[in-house]
Amino acid sequence: MKETKSSGSLATRAFELLQDKLVFLEIAPGEPLNETRLGLELEVGRTPLREALKRLETERLVATFPRRGTFATPVDITVLSEISEVREVLEPLAVRLAAKRLDHRSRGELKDLKDQLDTATPGGSSNPQDALRWDSTIHRALYCAAGNAHLEATLNRYGNLATRIWCLAATRNPTPVEHIATHSQLLDAVLNGRSEDAAEIMREHVGEFEQHMREVL
Structure with missing residues (x-):
């Protein structure tokens, strides 16, 4: 249970930090999101980072394309x-x-x-x-x-x-x-x-x- 709670907390933290970067356009619309770089920057592992990215996709802040990667959505x-x-x-x-x-x-x-x-x-x-x-x-x-x-x-x-x-x-x-x-x-x-x-x-x-x-x- 400790691992799940820790992973959830890290995913939430990553989500909140990335959310504001995307909302305030610190990550530019259309910019690719490099998971390795983001993991190092946010100090989170691959699993919580990917959980955060899935949440951001439901919020229409990022879009993921097969074999291409994840990108900040355009401002429509x-x-x-x-x-x-x-x-x-x-x-x-x-x-x-x-x-x-x-x-x-x-x-x-x-x-x-x-x-x-x-x-x-x-x-x-x-x-x-x-x-x-x-x-x-x-x-x-x-x-x-x-x-x-x-x-x-x-x-x-x-x-x-x-x-x-x-x-x-x-x-x-x-x-x-x-x-x-x-x-x-x-x-x-x-x-x-x-x-x-x-x-x-x-x-x-x-x-x-x-x-x-x-x-x-």
């Missing part, structure tokens, strides 16, 4: 509308549930994020990736706080795909400061149990994201 901007249709329904649901179900751990995590956000200037950073990482971190924390593992997994998948599109757009136009500033209002609504306010803020937030992406792309 044509699916922006489809992604937004899902997020505009499920993201407000997630924050509505989070506002009603906050447990002690989630409340502490969201409060800490709000405190950091209120004392930082992620939207004003010279590095657009800072704002993107803030957005992703806050959204993932809210998905988790909803207390529904299936909803969390679905939103993480679509949120990752949306963030890849955003990373592509960020090279052409920085993230609006207002988009990041909205997170403070959103977190405040969730922390104070204002579920309908939180849902409306998130609905507008997701809509503004799609509008901005269309203006840039």
Whole structure:
């Protein structure tokens, strides 16, 4: 049992590290993933690495081809509308549930994020990736706080795909400061149990994201 648990933990760690590299385009779209190099870089063996790659394939972040290998998937901007249709329904649901179900751990995590956000200037950073990482971190924390593992997994998948599109757009136009500033209002609504306010803020937030992406792309 120890070996299984260890292998699972290593696979999860490899998955999470590779996921962010793929989402934030540190591994470029279309780039081949060399298993030997990645194993050394992540300090994991072949078995947990391949488990991680299988998970990444289900998340549509990598694609494996027989006799060719595994590659980072392209960023498909044509699916922006489809992604937004899902997020505009499920993201407000997630924050509505989070506002009603906050447990002690989630409340502490969201409060800490709000405190950091209120004392930082992620939207004003010279590095657009800072704002993107803030957005992703806050959204993932809210998905988790909803207390529904299936909803969390679905939103993480679509949120990752949306963030890849955003990373592509960020090279052409920085993230609006207002988009990041909205997170403070959103977190405040969730922390104070204002579920309908939180849902409306998130609905507008997701809509503004799609509008901005269309203006840039």
